[in-house]
Amino acid sequence: MTNWVLACDTAEIDEEDLIRFDHEDKTYAIYNTDNGFFATAGYCTHEVQHLEDGLVIGNVIECPLHQGRFEISSGKALSAPVCEDLVTFPVKVEGDQVYIQIV
Amino acid sequence: MSDYQATNAASSGISVPKKNLKALMRRSDKPGLIWLAQWAAFLLITGYGVYLSIGTVWHWPAMFLYGIFLTVPSYALSHECAHGSAFRTRGLNEALLWISSVLYYEEPNHRRFAHARHHTYTWIEGKDAQMPFATPMNFKGWLLEITGWALYVYETRLFIRNALGKFDAEVLDYTPASELGKLKWGARICLAIYAALIGMAAVGIMWPLWFIIIPRLLGAPVMLLFTLIQHVEMQENDVNICKSTRSFSSNWLGRFLYMNMNFHIEHHLYPMVPFHQLESLNAEIKDQIPQPDPGFIRTNLEVLQVVWRRSMGGSTQAASIRQAPHMINTPEVQEMS
Ligand code: FES
Numbered sequence: 001m002t003n004w005v006l007a008c009d010t011a012e013i014d015e016e017d018l019i020r021f022d023h024e025d026k027t028y029a030i031y032n033t034d035n036g037f038f039a040t041a042g043y044c045t046h047e048v049q050h051l052e053d054g055l056v057i058g059n060v061i062e063c064p065l066h067q068g069r070f071e072i073s074s075g076k077a078l079s080a081p082v083c084e085d086l087v088t089f090p091v092k093v094e095g096d097q098v099y100i101q102i103v
Numbered sequence: 104m105s106d107y108q109a110t111n112a113a114s115s116g117i118s119v120p121k122k123n124l125k126a127l128m129r130r131s132d133k134p135g136l137i138w139l140a141q142w143a144a145f146l147l148i149t150g151y152g153v154y155l156s157i158g159t160v161w162h163w164p165a166m167f168l169y170g171i172f173l174t175v176p177s178y179a180l181s182h183e184c185a186h187g188s189a190f191r192t193r194g195l196n197e198a199l200l201w202i203s204s205v206l207y208y209e210e211p212n213h214r215r216f217a218h219a220r221h222h223t224y225t226w227i228e229g230k231d232a233q234m235p236f237a238t239p240m241n242f243k244g245w246l247l248e249i250t251g252w253a254l255y256v257y258e259t260r261l262f263i264r265n266a267l268g269k270f271d272a273e274v275l276d277y278t279p280a281s282e283l284g285k286l287k288w289g290a291r292i293c294l295a296i297y298a299a300l301i302g303m304a305a306v307g308i309m310w311p312l313w314f315i316i317i318p319r320l321l322g323a324p325v326m327l328l329f330t331l332i333q334h335v336e337m338q339e340n341d342v343n344i345c346k347s348t349r350s351f352s353s354n355w356l357g358r359f360l361y362m363n364m365n366f367h368i369e370h371h372l373y374p375m376v377p378f379h380q381l382e383s384l385n386a387e388i389k390d391q392i393p394q395p396d397p398g399f400i401r402t403n404l405e406v407l408q409v410v411w412r413r414s415m416g417g418s419t420q421a422a423s424i425r426q427a428p429h430m431i432n433t434p435e436v437q438e439m440s
Contacts, residue, residue, distance in 0.1 A: 014121075017125070046279070049109060053121075055128045062187075062375065064373075064375050065111065065222065066186075066223075067188060067375060069187075069193075079187060080215055080216075081219045083279045083281045
């Protein structure tokens with residue numbers, strides 16, 4: 001069963017930035033990029049570091065702990081020390097609200 | 104991992120407004136390329152001195168001077184490229200990570216993963232993958248460290264074991280399984296390069312000896328004096344970077360050679376901030392962090408005095424540099440206890 005969950009208002013995320021979203025026992029990262037809003041799992045796949053203080057560069061999120069990089073739209077691991085991809089989640093924007101679809 | 108706490112700004116109680124931090128973290132190729140051009144110029148000038156001095160009494164001092172400009176920046180560049188922050192262009196970071204790490208004597212993939220673990224657990228015993236000496240340090244430990252002996256023994260063993268695919272438990276702990284093949288082949292390539300350089304010297308082709316091998320060995324103590332003071336005499340097993348790490352004042356030459364890593368507390372708090380922004384980061388947080396210790400020479404002299412006196416059973420109170428309380432031991436305190 002899939003489930004659309006209200007994550008935040010669009011205005012809550014600066015351009016080229018991300019915020020942390022905790023829901024039930026899971027943590028997500030919600031991004032505002034040039035290409036729209038995206039969502040991924042909140043923690044880096046290398047070690048246990050939340051991505052919220054990371055740097056968004058175009059379609060890339062750089063992890064704040066060791067600067068591993070992921071493609072935001074696909075979650076693909078781009079550069080070591082990250083090797084494992086991030087899980088991504090569908091996003092929809094309705095009005096000024098951002099929803100993510102979680103399983 | 105419920106007890107996980109990375110050693111960084113959050114665990115040290117330091118904060119910077121997100122907008123300011125983002126501006127400081129921004130990547131650029133230009134400062135790194137300018138630094139590279141300056142490094143090349145220094146190497147050309149001091150290397151020309153080596154060339155002119157061949158066959159004279161000045162040859163060894165010339166190789167020492169050139170060796171400082173070869174070795175310290177190699178280490179610094181390898182470090183900055185392992186963070187992927189020296190340049191905006193990833194290919195430049197990767198290529199220079201290889202060149203500089205080979206010069207510095209560490210396999211580049213290992214460099215990256217071991218250094219990542221150093222940042223996760225800075226100066227935490229048993230967890231920091233780059234905690235090279237026992238603490239508190241004594242004179243013998245100091246000597247093994249600054250001559251480069253400890254580094255050569257450790258890295259040579261690692262090169263051979265990794266090249267054979269016989270990875271140490273700690274290597275397996277901090278290296279993702281999917282990257283072990285890169286470690287193995289990286290070590291093999293490095294060993295082949297080193298063997299070629301030594302082989303050339305052995306058959307009478309002397310330039311690798313005069314311009315790489317001997318200068319690298321002569322420059323190592325200066326490089327290691329820079330790295331030594333980053334954490335020596337500071338607090339182990341504390342997640343607070345302000346207690347475990349030392350920043351020190353530096354003139355322009357020290358900052359150039361070491362790519363601003365004299366701002367070492369700043370770097371550990373926010374490893375995302377590239378070398379060329381560390382001075383600005385310092386301006387942003389200097390009210391929240393300890394004052395830097397004195398410059399490279401004075402800090403090292405005080406460390407040397409402390410480790411010498413520790414070995415002789417004397418007071419280990421340094422004149423002015425920061426020390427963790429348990430590093431300070433006075434004979435009076437011993438008598439009272
Ligand atoms: S925890 Fe993200 S790159 Fe290491």
